[in-house]
């Protein structure tokens with residue numbers, strides 16, 4: 060490797076959530092930092108996050124909101140809590156608002172947070188180069204200096220590397236496999252990857268055609284051979300292919316073809332309470348036709364679909380139903396079964412399950428055990444959070460931890 064004059068203390072690969080925060084802290088701490096970003100703008104996933112409103116942290120941030128090694132997550136969260144995140148972004152000039160424990164930008168524009176970050180980065184003196192995709196990283200055996208080569212043919216040199224390349228989810232805003240390839244070239248192992256936080260496709264396409272666009276509150280349970288795999292309560296949105304919504308997103312990492320997704324549309328009642336509720340209604344509305352019996356408690360489309368699903372006639376009178384018929388109605392409304400067809404592809408997933416094996420990265424410092432001058436942050440690691448601001452929070456906290464460690468280095 061030829062002698063280099065322009066050697067950075069740190070090159071951060073990727074100007075996304077974790078890369079921007081890490082670079083900002085390093086520059087504020089006096090390090091000579093270069094951020095390389097393959098896209099034409101930075102923070103593209105920040106910009107689309109939270110439906111464009113950026114759900115950047117959550118009052119409930121805790122290790123149990125994450126999948127992967129929870130001790131690994133804990134070591135980061137103790138150093139950067141949700142309150143630290145609020146203080147951090149307030150200090151960058153961001154106003155925020157809270158919705159059921161989830162924090163969003165006050166302006167409802169994710170660009171507000173991204174711009175606060177990029178302004179601060181510039182003011183702190185970090186150098187950012189866009190449209191530069193890092194394709195290779197090598198290290199000089201003698202000097203230990205890294206040579207960072209881009210697809211565009213440029214070379215950059217640094218004493219330390221932070222890999223903040225994110226996951227391959229949502230390629231249309233920068234999701235890529237590149238980070239895994241770079242991590243592998245530096246000696247790391249990649250745990251198998253699959254989409255997380257995405258819609259679940261269901262097999263009942265003709266039912267979905269009728270339900271598409273409908274929103275219901277439900278307890279959604281994933282079951283395999285009758286065994287409960289996972290469940291989440293909240294809003295369920297039907298579409299032509301299946302279901303989405305925050306709780307469905309959180310379930311998706313456990314969803315597999317052939318499982319049953321059961322919807323309890325009346326989870327506020329126990330089985331017994333619901334049975335009495337339906338019995339009382341049946342008494343009161345015994346003269347009504349079946350199709351009108353559900354008025355006020357079930358959307359029309361759902362009521363009609365259920366009547367067809369159970370094979371009843373819509374004009375049947377309530378007083379003509381027998382106890383077995385009622386038992387079926389009660390059962391379906393508290394455990395409506397749909398068959399899982401699969402998940403949406405990575406292009407439509409908000410996060411990835413799998414990534415760099417966290418056993419190869421030091422807890423709380425994010426320093427690689429494979430190379431003491433390499434740090435790995437954010438979603439590139441085998442950590443994924445539930446829906447609700449947890450993934451961005453992990454990105455910020457991992458970045459802060461890595462920056463603190465690097466600033467403590469001579």
Ligand SMILES: Cc1cc2nc3c(=O)[nH]c(=O)nc-3n(C[C@H](O)[C@H](O)[C@H](O)COP(=O)(O)OP(=O)(O)OC[C@H]3O[C@@H](n4cnc5c(N)ncnc54)[C@H](O)[C@@H]3O)c2cc1C
Pocket residue numbers: 072073074075076077078095096097098101102103104105107108109110113114115116191192193194223224225226228229232233234235237238408409410436437438439447448449450451452454
């Ligand atoms: C549609 C959508 C909505 C989301 N909403 C939320 C939400 O509301 N709340 C929440 O907590 N999380 C949300 N997430 C997840 C969250 O955005 C990510 O977990 C987070 O951005 C990960 O941060 P990161 O720094 O690891 O990666 P990223 O933010 O993805 O940044 C990685 C950066 O590295 C760049 N890069 C990659 N490889 C290279 C290379 N070889 N050379 C140069 N640059 C490279 C990429 O272009 C990218 O800019 C959402 C994700 C999506 C897709």
